[in-house]
Amino acid sequence: MRARSGRLTQKPRNPQAFLRAPRILRGTFRPALLVAAFLTLVVVALNGQSQPPPSQSQGGSGEQSFRFKSGVELVNVTATVTDSTGRFVSGLRQDDFVVYEDDQPQTVTHFSSDRVPVSLGVALDTSASMAGEKIESARSALDRFMYDLLSPQDEIFLYRFSNDPVLLQSWTTDRQLLSRALSRLSPHGGTALYDAVAEAIPLTQKGQNRKKALVLLTDGNDTSSTTRIRDVQQLIRESETMVYAIGIDCSGGITPTRRARDLAAAFGLPLTVEDSGGGDVVTAASMHLNCSLPPKLVLSGYLPSAMVVERFATGTPAAERGRARLPAGPGLGIEVDEAAVGEPVLRVE
Secondary structure, three states, X not given: OOOOOOEEEEOOOXXXXXXXXXXXXXXXXXXXXXXXXXXXXXXXXXXXXXXXXXXXXXXXXXXXXXXXXXXXXXXXXXXXXXXOOOOEOOOOOHHHOEEEEOOEEOOEEEEEOOOOOEEEEEEEXXXXXXXXXXXXXXXXXXXXXXXXXXXXXOEEEEEEEOOOEEEEEEEEOOHXXXXXXXXXXXXXXXXXXXXXXXXXXXXXXXXXXXXXXXXXXXXXXXXOOOOOHHHHHHHHHHOOOEEEEEEOOOOOOHHHHHHHHHHHHHOOOOXXXXXXXXXXXXXXXXXXXXXXXXXXXXXXXXXXXXXXXXXXXXXXXXXXXXXXXXXXXXXXXXXXXXXXXXXXXXXOO
C-alpha cells in the first residue's frame, strides 16, 4: 500500500515548526523512502523602509529614497501517516493536518497530494565485512527497488565506500547503467561511512527534483573516515536532504538491530525500531531498543503482537490508546513459559 504525498504551505515566524495530525486515527509519523506527506512552510517578508533625506543629496534633488528588503524561508517537513497496524494511510486532505509553531496553530495556505519525482542518492558499503551474502542481498534489494518501486522520472546516483568513497554513477534515470555498476562491486577494505555522507550530500542537493534523499546501506560503524561525526551531523542539519540509514545484517537478532539503531542515532536521524513479528521475546527487545533512544529521535513504535500465533511469554508490550506500554519487570520485563519453549539447548551455571 502506498501513501500519497502532500504539500502544505504556511507562514511561520521561524523554521522550528512541527506537525500534529489529531484527525488521523492515532497514526504515527515515520519517514518514508519514496512517498511521504510533504508539508512546506513558506514565509515571504517585504519591508519598505523609509530613509530620511540626506543633508546634501547627490545632484541637490533632496528627494526621499526607499529601501526594500525581501526574504523567503522554506522549510520542508516530511511525514508518513500509518494506522495502528502499521499500514500507510492514503487519501489525506489538507483538513487532516494541523501545523503548530511554538504551540500556536498556523494557517495552511497550500496543499497538494501528488506523487512527485525524487532525486535519490544511494551510498553502498563495500567494505570487507560486506562480502558474500550481504553484498548479494544489497544488490538484489537495490535492483528491485530501482525497477519495481521507483518511477521512470526518478533520478539516482550511486556511491560505494570502503576505505574511501567512490562515485560509481552520477545522476541518471538509466537503470541499466546503475545495474552494471552494482554488478562490478567487490567488497574490500574498511568503512569510511562519514566521508561518504560528507561527499554525497552536496551531490544530492544538486538533484533536479525538489524532493531529495540520500540512502545509506551499511553493516557496521565507521572505521576509516577522516570526517568527524559532528561535522556530518551539522552538514545534514544545514542541508534539505533527507538521509536514511539502513542496516544490513543477514544473521538478524538483537545485537545487529542495536548496531543499526546506534548508527542512526549517531547521525541524529529520527527512527523507529521494529521487528517482523517473530515472537514475544524479540518484540519486547525491539520495543526496549526503541524506547532507549533519546525522545527527540523516536518517530514511532510498532507492536506486531497480533501476528504472534503461539504465545510463550506473559507480560509482553501492549498498545493502550495508541501508545506502547512496556513491561514493568526486570530485564525485558516478560515471563517466559519454559514448558512452551521446551528444554534448553545449553545451560550455563
